[in-house]
Amino acid sequence: MSTQLPEPDLHYLQRVLLEMLAIPSPTGFTDTIVRYVAERLTELGIPYELTRRGTIRGTLKGRRYSPDRAVSAHLDTIGAIVREIHDNGRLGLAPVGCWSSRFAEGSRVSVFTDSGVIRGSVLPLLASGHAFNTAVDEMPVSWDHVELRLDARTHSRADTVALGINVGDFVAFDPLPEFTEDGFINARHLDDKAGVAALLTALKAVVESGREPPIDCHPIFTITEETGSGAAAALPWDVSEFVGIDIAPAAKGQQSTEHTVSIALQDSGGPYDYHLSRHLLKIAGEHDIPARRDLFRYYHSDAQSAVTAGHDIRTALVAFGCDATHGYERTHIDSLTALSRLLCAYLLSAPVFAADAQNADRASLERFSHQLEHDAQMEPDTRVPAVDTLVGRTLPPDEQ
Numbered sequence: 001m002s003t004q005l006p007e008p009d010l011h012y013l014q015r016v017l018l019e020m021l022a023i024p025s026p027t028g029f030t031d032t033i034v035r036y037v038a039e040r041l042t043e044l045g046i047p048y049e050l051t052r053r054g055t056i057r058g059t060l061k062g063r064r065y066s067p068d069r070a071v072s073a074h075l076d077t078i079g080a081i082v083r084e085i086h087d088n089g090r091l092g093l094a095p096v097g098c099w100s101s102r103f104a105e106g107s108r109v110s111v112f113t114d115s116g117v118i119r120g121s122v123l124p125l126l127a128s129g130h131a132f133n134t135a136v137d138e139m140p141v142s143w144d145h146v147e148l149r150l151d152a153r154t155h156s157r158a159d160t161v162a163l164g165i166n167v168g169d170f171v172a173f174d175p176l177p178e179f180t181e182d183g184f185i186n187a188r189h190l191d192d193k194a195g196v197a198a199l200l201t202a203l204k205a206v207v208e209s210g211r212e213p214p215i216d217c218h219p220i221f222t223i224t225e226e227t228g229s230g231a232a233a234a235l236p237w238d239v240s241e242f243v244g245i246d247i248a249p250a251a252k253g254q255q256s257t258e259h260t261v262s263i264a265l266q267d268s269g270g271p272y273d274y275h276l277s278r279h280l281l282k283i284a285g286e287h288d289i290p291a292r293r294d295l296f297r298y299y300h301s302d303a304q305s306a307v308t309a310g311h312d313i314r315t316a317l318v319a320f321g322c323d324a325t326h327g328y329e330r331t332h333i334d335s336l337t338a339l340s341r342l343l344c345a346y347l348l349s350a351p352v353f354a355a356d357a358q359n360a361d362r363a364s365l366e367r368f369s370h371q372l373e374h375d376a377q378m379e380p381d382t383r384v385p386a387v388d389t390l391v392g393r394t395l396p397p398d399e400q
Helices: 008-021 031-044 130-140 157-162 190-209 275-288 302-308 333-348 370-376
Strands: 047-049 057-058 064-074 081-083 091-096 108-112 117-124 148-149 170-173 184-187 213-220 239-249 261-267 291-297 312-324 330-331
Touching: 008 031, 008 184, 008 312, 031 047, 031 057, 031 190, 031 213, 047 108, 064 190, 064 333, 081 157, 091 170, 108 148, 108 184, 130 302, 148 261, 184 190, 184 213, 190 213, 190 239, 190 312, 190 330, 190 333, 239 261, 239 275, 261 333, 275 291, 275 302, 275 312, 275 333, 275 370, 302 312, 312 330, 312 333, 330 333
Parallel strands: 064 213, 064 239, 239 312, 261 291
Antiparallel strands: 047 057, 057 213, 081 091, 081 170, 091 148, 108 117, 108 170, 117 148, 184 330, 261 312
16 A cells, blocks of 8 residues: 655646746746745745756665756746847847747737847737738748837837847746636646646645655756757756656547546657656555556657757656647646646655666666566566665665
8 A cells, every 4th residue: 555645735726837937038038037936935945956057966864875867957947039029120039049930920929139128919910900800820830920019118129229129138928927716727848837836836736745755866957858958957966857847638539638647658759767657656556646647649758858969867757738739828737737736746755666776787687677577677576676875785675
């Protein structure tokens, strides 16, 4: 019978999510959101360090270190950047991150200049139905066919330059959050602020429960996931297990839903680790956490960027189900609850392979994993004894 999990504080989850949604953070413009999340970690008593650019690397101490585990969510969102200033004073845009201009049309935005903020709207080049009639519907969908109309007195390039706007200024899209009484959460940028909120909530639950994780866990909050580099340089420890936290598309052809947590077994970077993924599925089943298996075809994650950077780690991906990803996104509190509970269960679970420790014997097959014997290897009485590399003792089975 499984030990009861500490329950996530859903009021806290929704509060920090709403507060993060109010902070613009397109990739490259993340200092403020980094400060916010660092303050939340301080409140929880979780020590952290910052990389030069702002990736947060925390440490939730366990009974021993090595092999450590890491869980990662990203603070950056999609957005745009000023590409050019048109002759009529309006702005041409380039996307930050990979997303369609279809979802940019009609949006209210903020342009961050070197000296201030100017509001505006993103519109198709033909935006007036009364002037262009059906020609509006014939406009192609691309970033070359939208422009940013500034809420300022500008009718020329010179007027706009005089406002202090330059090529390279960041453009943040309003999140428009709405939390409904029956649990739906609508907003832009749930990717990945909802994942961050679920991770913070899980950390809060574990800390307040007073339970000590079996091994050190490092919550990581990255700032360049949307542009590909993510967690590439974020692992200075002996991390064996790396679980990325992100968004799961609830769409035709996918298994994910807005009411479950998804465990992705493959994305565009290839399959995730067999054993770590099934460990997550197993503990979800043990704790009655509604979970789905899924594959993501057009997708990359922090876990993928860490492997690409050369880290020898087992990777897995857990995600909240969301409709209309990278558009006007919608999830449900059910999915965020399931994600937060799964993270609690994972933080308090034994390492998948204690033999992954830094000082393990790499020259022998005896301790190497075996996919065809996965279930047997995961049984507590047959697992390799877990060596506490901090104090040099072997943990008894009930602590492994």
